[in-house]
Amino acid sequence: xxxxxxxxxxxxxxxxxxxxxxxxxxxxxxxxxxxxxxxxxxxxxxxxxxxxxxxxxxxxxxxxxxxxxxxxxxxxxxxxxxxxxxxxxxxxxxxxxxxxxxxxxxxxxxxxxxxxxxxxxxxxxxxxxxxxxxxxxxxxxxxxxxxxxxxxxxxxxxxxxxxxxxxxxxxxxxxxxxxxxxxxxxxxxxxxxxxxxxxxxxxxxxxxxxxxxxxxxxxxxxxxxxxxxxxxxxxxxxxxxxxxxxxxxxxxxxxxxxxxxxxxxxxxxxxxxxxxxxxxxxxxxxxxxxxxxxxxxxxxxxxxxxxxxxxxxxxxxxxxxxxxxxxxxxxxxxxxxxxxxxxxxxxxxxxxxxxxxxxxx
Amino acid sequence: xxxxxxxxxxxxxxxxxxxxxxxxxxxxxxxxxxxxxxxxxxxxxxxxxxxxxxxxxxxxxxxxxxxxxxxxxxxxxxxxxxxxxxxxxxxxxxxxxxxxxxxxxxxxxxxxxxxxxxxxxxxxxxxxxxxxxxxxxxxxxxxxxxxxxxxxxxxxxxxxxxxxxxxxxxxxxxxxxxxxxxxxxxxxxxxxxxxxxxxxxxxxxxxxxxxxxxxxxxxxxxxxxxxxxxxxxxxxxxxxxxxxxxxxxxxxxxxxxxxxxxxxxxxxxxxxxxxxxxxxxxxxxxxxxxxxxxxxxxxxxxxxxxxxxxxxxxxxxxxxxxxxxxxxxxxxxxxxxxxxxxxxxxxxxxxxxxxxxxxxxxxxxxxxxxxxxxxxxxxxxxxxxxxxxxxxxxx
Ligand code: HEM
Ligand code: HEM
Ligand code: SF4
Ligand code: SF4
Ligand code: SF4
Ligand code: SF4
Numbered sequence: 001x002x003x004x005x006x007x008x009x010x011x012x013x014x015x016x017x018x019x020x021x022x023x024x025x026x027x028x029x030x031x032x033x034x035x036x037x038x039x040x041x042x043x044x045x046x047x048x049x050x051x052x053x054x055x056x057x058x059x060x061x062x063x064x065x066x067x068x069x070x071x072x073x074x075x076x077x078x079x080x081x082x083x084x085x086x087x088x089x090x091x092x093x094x095x096x097x098x099x100x101x102x103x104x105x106x107x108x109x110x111x112x113x114x115x116x117x118x119x120x121x122x123x124x125x126x127x128x129x130x131x132x133x134x135x136x137x138x139x140x141x142x143x144x145x146x147x148x149x150x151x152x153x154x155x156x157x158x159x160x161x162x163x164x165x166x167x168x169x170x171x172x173x174x175x176x177x178x179x180x181x182x183x184x185x186x187x188x189x190x191x192x193x194x195x196x197x198x199x200x201x202x203x204x205x206x207x208x209x210x211x212x213x214x215x216x217x218x219x220x221x222x223x224x225x226x227x228x229x230x231x232x233x234x235x236x237x238x239x240x241x242x243x244x245x246x247x248x249x250x251x252x253x254x255x256x257x258x259x260x261x262x263x264x265x266x267x268x269x270x271x272x273x274x275x276x277x278x279x280x281x282x283x284x285x286x287x288x289x290x291x292x293x294x295x296x297x298x299x300x301x302x303x304x305x306x307x308x309x310x311x312x313x314x315x316x317x318x319x320x321x322x323x324x325x326x327x328x329x330x331x332x333x334x335x336x337x338x339x340x341x342x343x344x345x346x347x348x349x350x351x352x353x354x355x356x357x358x359x360x361x
Numbered sequence: 362x363x364x365x366x367x368x369x370x371x372x373x374x375x376x377x378x379x380x381x382x383x384x385x386x387x388x389x390x391x392x393x394x395x396x397x398x399x400x401x402x403x404x405x406x407x408x409x410x411x412x413x414x415x416x417x418x419x420x421x422x423x424x425x426x427x428x429x430x431x432x433x434x435x436x437x438x439x440x441x442x443x444x445x446x447x448x449x450x451x452x453x454x455x456x457x458x459x460x461x462x463x464x465x466x467x468x469x470x471x472x473x474x475x476x477x478x479x480x481x482x483x484x485x486x487x488x489x490x491x492x493x494x495x496x497x498x499x500x501x502x503x504x505x506x507x508x509x510x511x512x513x514x515x516x517x518x519x520x521x522x523x524x525x526x527x528x529x530x531x532x533x534x535x536x537x538x539x540x541x542x543x544x545x546x547x548x549x550x551x552x553x554x555x556x557x558x559x560x561x562x563x564x565x566x567x568x569x570x571x572x573x574x575x576x577x578x579x580x581x582x583x584x585x586x587x588x589x590x591x592x593x594x595x596x597x598x599x600x601x602x603x604x605x606x607x608x609x610x611x612x613x614x615x616x617x618x619x620x621x622x623x624x625x626x627x628x629x630x631x632x633x634x635x636x637x638x639x640x641x642x643x644x645x646x647x648x649x650x651x652x653x654x655x656x657x658x659x660x661x662x663x664x665x666x667x668x669x670x671x672x673x674x675x676x677x678x679x680x681x682x683x684x685x686x687x688x689x690x691x692x693x694x695x696x697x698x699x700x701x702x703x704x705x706x707x708x709x710x711x712x713x714x715x716x717x718x719x720x721x722x723x724x725x726x727x728x729x730x731x732x733x734x735x736x737x738x739x740x741x742x743x744x745x746x747x748x749x750x751x752x753x754x755x756x
Binding site: 005011012022030031054060061065066068077078133142145151152178182215216246253255273277293 | 370379380382403416417424425454455460463464479480484491506508511528529531539543551554572573575615616637638644646670710
């Protein structure tokens with residue numbers, strides 16, 4: 001195959017056959033797993049109908065990794081897992097172990113190398129996140145640095161099971177929200193606060209005016225004549241600083257060092273267990289960027305987590321806890337101010353009002 | 362090793378217990394010099410509080426319209442190593458299962474031809490190699506192809522489909538997520554590699570309603586495993602769980618439709634009223650199992666906020682017999698998909714996701730367009746406003 005690919009420059013060879021990467025036990029028991037047990041926050045075992053077992057050790061990862069990181073985890077997988085490993089949706093590494101005896105030496109090796117083992121059960125899961133200043137031009141904030149700062153602070157909750165339920169935190173550096181950010185227990189989202197700046201000269205060369213106008217969710221972009229030539233203008237009264245125009249037109253930059261920052265959203269979930277999937281709702285509209293360690297965001301997340309831990313019943317996700325106690329009490333407990341920004345004024349705003357006399361007084 | 366750029370702010374992010382991406386960037390920089398320039402530029406972003414990437418400029422591989430994302434430094438003179446810092450997206454192995462042989466070779470490629478930095482995985486589920494120039498793209502593409510891997514989606518195309526670990530290592534899986542994911546990726550390679558849609562389109566496959574790949578929040582077409590018949594109960598195991606914790610309070614009382622109760626010692630489930638939410642099975646995995654008539658639900662239209670606000674996937678097909686369809690190479694689902702894409706192509710406008718199109722033209726118009734009948738599972742409740750638009754064919 002490799003030879004043929006080389007000689008003919010084959011394109012469209014398609015997805016690789018995953019069967020090649022399944023360990024013998026997984027192949028044999030494919031579709032015939034009976035149950036699993038969580039042994040500790042870093043380890044679980046899946047037991048097949050045949051009685052065969054596969055142990056999984058989960059390890060945190062920053063997602064942005066070096067070749068040396070890849071070789072580290074390969075060394076471990078070669079030593080203990082017959083060369084088999086996988087990644088999770090939330091960017092963790094999972095070592096798949098057939099022989100129980102290998103479980104604790106593997107974990108010891110990982111810890112010696114400075115890697116984090118955990119993330120299973122009622123824990124704070126690895127934060128799914130985006131590219132940020134490391135690799136994206138629309139970002140209103142860095143991603144990796146915020147995630148690192150928050151995970152350092154919440155580290156004990158990754159390695160120990162001591163929360164009412166699992167808490168999934170997600171991060172996106174702009175409203176494009178690469179990833180399922182808008183339905184997380186706690187979401188941190190990069191936010192601009194000033195309208196785009198228009199570079200009329202570059203706009204003429206780089207941008208298609210109709211598609212730029214169509215990009216705007218609030219119809220804030222209108223055709224305009226600049227120095228007798230076609231251009232656009234932005235109605236700053238209605239612009240919501242979303243950056244959609246910049247995505248299609250590079251001559252409308254929106255990043256603004258003094259006015260960019262992060263917003264915090266809570267109570268979303270994507271699983272269907274018990275309650276339906278829901279979006280996260282606004283908790284804090286804006287926290288200024290404070291690199292390198294973002295104390296404002298770290299404290300806000302910690303505050304939410306502490307109140308949740310104190311108040312929620314076992315098994316309750318953050319959103320279920322807030323539904324039970326009500327939003328006024330959420331704001332009271334956390335001390336976050338409720339502002340005019342918390343009242344929706346976009347497309348489905350009307351559906352979010354309280355049409356009743358219910359109030360917890 | 363003498364550092365090329367001083368990074369006092371980033372150094373703060375090497376402290377603390379959580380694994381540090383700065384350490385990873387430094388390790389990559391040891392082997393791939395250009396990543397030193399990346400560190401320098403990111404440090405500058407930390408100081409200035411804005412990113413320093415230019416917008417605009419293309420990158421690509423011959424024969425493909427997708428699979429690479431172009432990235433250019435704002436300060437090419439100061440940071441020549443990242444004048445071009447493009448990333449390549451590679452279709453992952455389904456379920457993200459790999460062996461060390463492949464991963465080691467990929468690490469070598471990333472160091473030899475790019476910045477020695479990778480993402481496992483991107484938000485859509487691609488493997489990403491970061492930091493290559495256009496001139497190197499062909500070499501990376503070739504090297505990756507020789508390992509039997511192909512480029513993923515980007516732009517207005519079918520994005521790389523992804524799935525949960527499913528039957529490979531999860532007892533909850535109601536269908537073979539990895540198999541259908543691979544099959545449909547293969548089927549639609551042209552749509553994946555050559556952007557011709559109004560905008561992006563995503564498939565994601567979860568084996569049950571826990572939805573580990575968050576399909577219902579971020580894919581235009583979400584496949585979520587479910588079953589039709591009765592939950593299988595092992596009464597002995599139920600008794601064991603009762604000894605360990607308050608099953609009434611934490612399981613039965615939390616069932617969304619209150620369709621479970623005890624008759625004496627025995628657990629009874631009114632399966633007709635069960636909405637297959639997975640809660641009880643999650644809590645009592647040894648005692649309860651999904652039934653035998655398994656398949657999946659199909660939800661449509663989920664997306665992130667831009668342009669007209671976020672959407673959650675909405676029920677389109679409550680039960681799709683994917684296990685039966687698998688025997689016919691997924692013929693039924695492929696015809697549904699092609700009907701949908703035709704409708705989207707005809708009525709959608711540029712940058713309009715299919716969920717937004719449905720929002721704009723109405724669900725009824727969409728259903729007529731793709732040949733499905735309205736059913737009550739599609740709505741939370743029937744309409745409550747009286748503005749009914751009766752059509753001529755009622756006379
Ligand atoms: C108790 C039994 C459960 C098992 C064995 C289980 C298994 C798994 C596995 C194997 C993954 C990784 C999937 C992948 O990367 O493809 C995962 C992730 C996930 N699970 Fe579960 N799950 C369970 C319960 C739940 C529950 C109760 C929820 C939600 C309430 C849930 C929501 C998720 C989500 C959102 C993810 C994606 C995030 C991640 O990778 O960590 N799961 N689960
Ligand atoms: C030029 C502009 C953009 C760049 C450079 C960009 C970059 C990226 C990158 C690097 C990823 C991760 C890729 C992967 O995991 O394979 C991604 C994913 C994603 N992007 Fe963008 N993006 C852009 C525009 C947009 C826009 C306009 C939207 C929405 C309107 C958007 C929504 C998303 C979403 C939702 C994901 C994650 C999808 C998922 O988790 O399945 N992006 N983007
Ligand atoms: S969320 Fe926005 S800024 Fe962040 S990587 Fe995605 S498109 Fe770029
Ligand atoms: S930032 Fe958003 S709301 Fe403002 S003009 Fe651009 S597209 Fe419109
Ligand atoms: S979605 Fe369901 S079947 Fe798939 S890994 Fe998660 S719990 Fe298992
Ligand atoms: S799956 Fe959900 S709805 Fe069905 S019986 Fe269990 S808890 Fe109730």
